[in-house]
Amino acid sequence: xxxxxxxxxxxxxxxxxxxxxxxxxxxxxxxxxxxxxxxxxxxxxxxxxxxxxxxxxxxxxxxxxxxxxxxxxxxxxxxxxxxxxxxxxxxxxxxxxxxxxxxxxxxxxxxxxxxxxxxxxxxxxxxxxxxxxxxxxxxxxxxxxxxxxxxxxxxxxxxxxxxxxxxxxxxxxxxxxxxxxxxxxxxxxxxxxxxxxxxxxxx
DNA sequence: CCAAAGATCGTG
DNA sequence: ACGATCTTTGGG
Numbered sequence: 001x002x003x004x005x006x007x008x009x010x011x012x013x014x015x016x017x018x019x020x021x022x023x024x025x026x027x028x029x030x031x032x033x034x035x036x037x038x039x040x041x042x043x044x045x046x047x048x049x050x051x052x053x054x055x056x057x058x059x060x061x062x063x064x065x066x067x068x069x070x071x072x073x074x075x076x077x078x079x080x081x082x083x084x085x086x087x088x089x090x091x092x093x094x095x096x097x098x099x100x101x102x103x104x105x106x107x108x109x110x111x112x113x114x115x116x117x118x119x120x121x122x123x124x125x126x127x128x129x130x131x132x133x134x135x136x137x138x139x140x141x142x143x144x145x146x147x148x149x150x151x152x153x154x155x156x157x158x159x160x161x162x163x164x165x166x167x168x169x170x171x172x173x174x175x176x177x178x179x180x181x182x183x184x185x186x187x188x189x190x191x192x193x194x195x196x197x198x199x200x201x202x203x
Numbered sequence: 204c205c206a207a208a209g210a211t212c213g214t215g
Numbered sequence: 216a217c218g219a220t221c222t223t224t225g226g227g
Contacts, residue, residue: 034210043210052223069211070221089210122211171210
């Protein structure tokens with residue numbers, strides 16, 4: 001990476017903003033992501049190459065799912081290159097299709113709280129019905145066009161240049177000041193920033 | 204084998 | 216500020 005050229009994972013993270021992802025009958029417009037730089041990034045699960053992170057050293061646009069704090073699942077898009085093992089964490093989105101199903105998966109919340117349906121990575125994965133069963137899914141595979149599709153896949157690439165804001169990643173204790181969290185500026189579905197209690201003091 | 208940490212979230 | 220809950224990882 002150079003001063004003029006940002007890393008591939010950052011460009012790809014930004015490119016995912018505004019794009020839709022479909023998960024088991026629920027469609028979400030991605031509004032917030034974080035970039036993780038694989039073996040070059042101490043905050044990445046792939047910084048130490050283990051059985052769990054091996055999928056990040058595989059083909060791009062596969063789904064990496066991990067269990068968070070024993071409670072939630074978090075969904076990531078592997079972005080490559082394979083020797084780096086980078087990926088993008090999907091942190092928040094706006095439900096644009098399948099609202100009732102998403103509400104049910106989230107525990108039966110009221111429609112007036114739909115803005116929170118997919119706010120935060122654990123909630124986003126839950127709204128999409130993503131679990132470890134979906135680990136390794138090819139997010140670009142062609143399944144035809146129709147409502148009968150029940151798996152996970154990305155929608156078409158976004159067009160246009162939305163206003164993108166950035167800041168430090170949420171909850172990471174290493175590289176806590178690297179500004180690799182990106183979101184659609186002003187979007188109400190974006191999650192709140194929380195610094196890791198284990199991170200060193202800002203600066 | 205055991206202990207600890209963790210890319211979270213809702214509640215108090 | 217804290218607890219829920221469990222897998223992965225690293226140390227002895």
